[in-house]
Amino acid sequence: MSTTMPTSRQRRLRTWAFWAVPVLLLLTPLATNAYTQFIINGMLISILVTLGFTLVIGNLGQLAFANTAFFGIGAYASAILSAKLGLPWIMTIPLAGALGALGGFLASSAALRGIRSYYLAIITLAFGELMRWAYLHTKPLTGGTDGLPLPRETMFGISLSDDTLKFYIFLAVTVVLVKATLNLLRSRFGRAVMAVRENEVATASLAIPTARVILTTFIWSGFVVGCAGALFARHVGHVFPESFGMLHLIASFAMVLVGGLGSVLGAVLGAVVLTALPEYLRAFPGMEELFFGLIVAAVLVAMPLGLASLLRRLSPIFVERYYREES
Amino acid sequence: MLMQLTLGGFAQGAIYALIALSLTVVYRSTTVVNFGHGDFVMAGAFLSYVLVVLAGIAFLPAAVLAMLAMFVLGVFFSKGLIRPIRGGPHIGLALMCISAGYILRGIARMVWGREVLPMPPVFDIEPIFIGNLVITGDAVFIIGTVFVLLVVFFGLLGLTDLGKMVQAVYQSPRGARLIGLNVERFNDFSWGVGAALGALGGILVAPISLLHPDLGASFLIKGFAAMTLGGFGSLGGAVLGGILLGLAEQYAGAYLDSALIEITAYVVIVLVLFIRPHGLFGRKAVVKV
Numbered sequence: 001m002s003t004t005m006p007t008s009r010q011r012r013l014r015t016w017a018f019w020a021v022p023v024l025l026l027l028t029p030l031a032t033n034a035y036t037q038f039i040i041n042g043m044l045i046s047i048l049v050t051l052g053f054t055l056v057i058g059n060l061g062q063l064a065f066a067n068t069a070f071f072g073i074g075a076y077a078s079a080i081l082s083a084k085l086g087l088p089w090i091m092t093i094p095l096a097g098a099l100g101a102l103g104g105f106l107a108s109s110a111a112l113r114g115i116r117s118y119y120l121a122i123i124t125l126a127f128g129e130l131m132r133w134a135y136l137h138t139k140p141l142t143g144g145t146d147g148l149p150l151p152r153e154t155m156f157g158i159s160l161s162d163d164t165l166k167f168y169i170f171l172a173v174t175v176v177l178v179k180a181t182l183n184l185l186r187s188r189f190g191r192a193v194m195a196v197r198e199n200e201v202a203t204a205s206l207a208i209p210t211a212r213v214i215l216t217t218f219i220w221s222g223f224v225v226g227c228a229g230a231l232f233a234r235h236v237g238h239v240f241p242e243s244f245g246m247l248h249l250i251a252s253f254a255m256v257l258v259g260g261l262g263s264v265l266g267a268v269l270g271a272v273v274l275t276a277l278p279e280y281l282r283a284f285p286g287m288e289e290l291f292f293g294l295i296v297a298a299v300l301v302a303m304p305l306g307l308a309s310l311l312r313r314l315s316p317i318f319v320e321r322y323y324r325e326e327s
Numbered sequence: 328m329l330m331q332l333t334l335g336g337f338a339q340g341a342i343y344a345l346i347a348l349s350l351t352v353v354y355r356s357t358t359v360v361n362f363g364h365g366d367f368v369m370a371g372a373f374l375s376y377v378l379v380v381l382a383g384i385a386f387l388p389a390a391v392l393a394m395l396a397m398f399v400l401g402v403f404f405s406k407g408l409i410r411p412i413r414g415g416p417h418i419g420l421a422l423m424c425i426s427a428g429y430i431l432r433g434i435a436r437m438v439w440g441r442e443v444l445p446m447p448p449v450f451d452i453e454p455i456f457i458g459n460l461v462i463t464g465d466a467v468f469i470i471g472t473v474f475v476l477l478v479v480f481f482g483l484l485g486l487t488d489l490g491k492m493v494q495a496v497y498q499s500p501r502g503a504r505l506i507g508l509n510v511e512r513f514n515d516f517s518w519g520v521g522a523a524l525g526a527l528g529g530i531l532v533a534p535i536s537l538l539h540p541d542l543g544a545s546f547l548i549k550g551f552a553a554m555t556l557g558g559f560g561s562l563g564g565a566v567l568g569g570i571l572l573g574l575a576e577q578y579a580g581a582y583l584d585s586a587l588i589e590i591t592a593y594v595v596i597v598l599v600l601f602i603r604p605h606g607l608f609g610r611k612a613v614v615k616v
């Protein structure tokens with residue numbers, strides 16, 4: 001399957017389209033009720049979680065499953081900083097991102113020590129579970145199994161439990177981080193990330209500092225997902241250890257794959273498609289697991305390049321620069 | 328006290344060894360690490376529960392039937408879902424295993440809901456007392472079963488042509504194909520054996536623990552820890568790693584803090600991978616660039 005690159009006119013159109021989407025989204029609170037708004041807010045969070053994940057497993061091609069750990073770190077950081085230290089929640093977003101980035105740094109230090117492939121998968125899985133154990137066993141800080149509620153807070157005179165206000169904040173954070181990631185991937189650095197995935201030795205031989213590329217990608221992924229964690233803490237208002245378990249991991253996998261591995265557009269598509277559906281399945285025990293499991297298996301066999309590949313076939317506007325389809 | 332802990336450690340470790348061994352069987356022939364293996368273990372336990380409690384079959388025939396069923400499931404999983412994506416990237420294979428695990432877990436939860444089921448005790452052996460040491464029937468049965476199985480398993484590998492085939496496929500699938508082995512079918516067979524052995528782990532745990540659909544997750548990590556400790560891809564290492572992990576858990580839980588039992592496996596994984604990534608007996612397979 002060959003894809004043509006977009007013409008310069010189409011590229012301009014794409015820039016317009018990129019900004020038109022969030023601008024149009026500004027109007028959504030007019031057309032939604034509280035429940036739909038809540039789901040849409042959840043979608044924005046999922047977009048960031050999926051984006052951070054796809055950067056590491058898709059773009060960089062590393063089998064690292066620490067994404068859920070970054071997410072939990074971000075959420076707990078935000079909750080602890082606002083509940084225990086009394087920081088305004090909005091301030092905790094970058095701080096949660098920074099702690100997520102620290103998690104990314106730790107995960108990459110494993111990768112840089114030569115722990116790769118399945119070893120990296122296993123050690124990052126262990127990292128995630130260790131974090132969950134830590135949330136459960138540091139009761140004074142995290143509340144243990146009872147979780148940690150976020151304090152009531154107002155911004156511009158509106159309560160932060162208001163889903164419309166949260167929507168605008170979430171949208172702003174999401175747009176900034178998605179745009180920043182796109183710019184990062186379009187740069188010299190983005191080319192290096194792709195080169196590392198394709199052949200690390202050959203990349204190193206071109207005097208590209210592969211270690212720094214891996215480190216930076218993990219840190220950025222941790223930052224994006226950590227920020228998403230802070231949004232999630234406010235979204236649900238109460239963080240519990242169970243939110244950061246294996247079910248979250250398989251859901252993120254499904255979003256990455258359904259959208260298209262290593263594609264920013266795919267991360268957005270996957271998150272949007274798969275956030276709403278499970279809400280309806282939650283009432284039936286086991287259906288969520290079955291659903292995500294079947295979806296991932298089906299996509300792997302039938303459509304390994306995800307929804308983004310369908311759009312690319314439709315119009316070259318959707319072709320991402322420096323995104324190489326595996327043949 | 329020490330003797331009691333050691334016995335408990337061996338009984339737990341025997342199960343970890345079995346799970347690590349079943350993971351290694353699949354890994355050696357297909358180079359796929361089954362990230363859904365915990366749920367295969369869980370499925371084995373649930374199948375034996377269904378056969379014993381609901382169908383009223385005696386424990387031993389039920390265990391054999393459950394293992395056979397899991398063997399067939401493993402073969403079909405390999406044929407239907409692993410083969411079509413064999414040529415693709417490793418990430419796809421890992422994800423396929425995870426999703427298979429989730430499908431099994433989803434089915435278990437759909438049928439059982441959020442209940443936690445106790446399996447009726449099956450080994451009505453009076454505990455034996457030697458001084459302060461209490462030897463329970465469960466411990467004897469688990470250690471005995473695993474021991475017999477290991478003797479048979481390593482006997483088959485060491486003394487028969489099957490063992491040579493296993494070695495040939497592990498060393499070079501391409502070479503094995505050249506000398507006329509049907510590697511594809513061999514891989515399906517390995518998946519079946521791996522699934523059946525993992526299921527046996529679940530069957531052995533079932534009578535001494537409570538059954539719930541999330542049972543598998545911790546066994547997966549423990550299997551990984553045992554494999555990592557023993558060395559990835561080493562069959563003997565997997566067994567030894569499992570036993571050592573079982574002992575380490577018991578000692579850490581008793582002498583340090585009981586909350587540590589849950590995370591011993593994670594700590595072992597992290598420490599081993601950072602200090603000696605190829606474990607005790609593994610081949611050095613670490614990428615250095």
